Amino acid sequence: SVVANKGLLNKPGDNNCFLNSAIQVLWHLDVFRKNFRQLNGHSCMGASCIFCALKDIFQQFQYSKDEALPPTLLRSALAETFQQQSRFQLGLMDDAAECFSILIYKCHFFIVITDLTYAPLPHCIPHQKFGLSLVEQCVCQCGATSEPLTFIEMVHYVSASALREEDVAMRIRYGTSDQKFGRVVRVASSWGDMRSCPSDCGAQIEMRKVLMNCPDVVSIGIVWDSAEPQVKDIISLVHALGTTLKLTDVSSISYLVVKS
Numbered sequence: 001s002v003v004a005n006k007g008l009l010n011k012p013g014d015n016n017c018f019l020n021s022a023i024q025v026l027w028h029l030d031v032f033r034k035n036f037r038q039l040n041g042h043s044c045m046g047a048s049c050i051f052c053a054l055k056d057i058f059q060q061f062q063y064s065k066d067e068a069l070p071p072t073l074l075r076s077a078l079a080e081t082f083q084q085q086s087r088f089q090l091g092l093m094d095d096a097a098e099c100f101s102i103l104i105y106k107c108h109f110f111i112v113i114t115d116l117t118y119a120p121l122p123h124c125i126p127h128q129k130f131g132l133s134l135v136e137q138c139v140c141q142c143g144a145t146s147e148p149l150t151f152i153e154m155v156h157y158v159s160a161s162a163l164r165e166e167d168v169a170m171r172i173r174y175g176t177s178d179q180k181f182g183r184v185v186r187v188a189s190s191w192g193d194m195r196s197c198p199s200d201c202g203a204q205i206e207m208r209k210v211l212m213n214c215p216d217v218v219s220i221g222i223v224w225d226s227a228e229p230q231v232k233d234i235i236s237l238v239h240a241l242g243t244t245l246k247l248t249d250v251s252s253i254s255y256l257v258v259k260s
């Protein structure tokens, strides 16, 4: 659908970039924007209410005549909410992917007033749209299996270097990594996650993850192993990002660029 396209203000010293990119992602996701608009009931936190502040910026996106909007209300609500943890404080830089997932989780808590757990409820938009329902299990060649563990992930984190190296490996193997982004993500996300066989046969095996649902939005959070990655590494990461993600390839998934 045609959606209002506006910028968000980031004056020198504000360091709003992490928040602004998270807001832009949420606003441009049709499934989130449309459903969030319809939500009203929530347990309000007053001046530090992230839910109300997100509503406010969405209303500005829709009705404001300005080309660039101030994210001030949400910036302060975040700062106030996370004061004790010294996270997302005014004027300081912070992490965009973490901010994105915190906004989703906070919406969950504001909606699911009666149940302060991560349990998905049918009316919870964040869980409905972003929740990846995964089952994790070790299956060894010797026949032994571990107890399956079921959990829900809103953002699936993958290491940037694992993603780059797997993309290169895929290109070497197949001449191209086109259409293989899902496989790159799957392999990259289980990097280094080796476990001992559940019946101690001595084998080291990879944890197998199976995706049980078909979420509207699959969010992949990319974790840099350095605070100052080199330009060549950033370029090769951008090349590694595919524009098609086959869920059957991924099995276990999740970039702050979000696909719907």
Ligand SMILES: [Zn+2]
Binding pocket: 042, 043, 044, 045, 046, 049, 050, 051, 052, 053
């Ligand atoms: Zn509120």
Ligand SMILES: [Zn+2]
Binding pocket: 108, 109, 112, 118, 119, 120, 121, 124, 125, 126, 127, 128
């Ligand atoms: Zn929820």
Ligand SMILES: [Zn+2]
Binding pocket: 140, 141, 142, 143, 144, 197, 198, 199, 200, 201, 202, 203
């Ligand atoms: Zn075994």
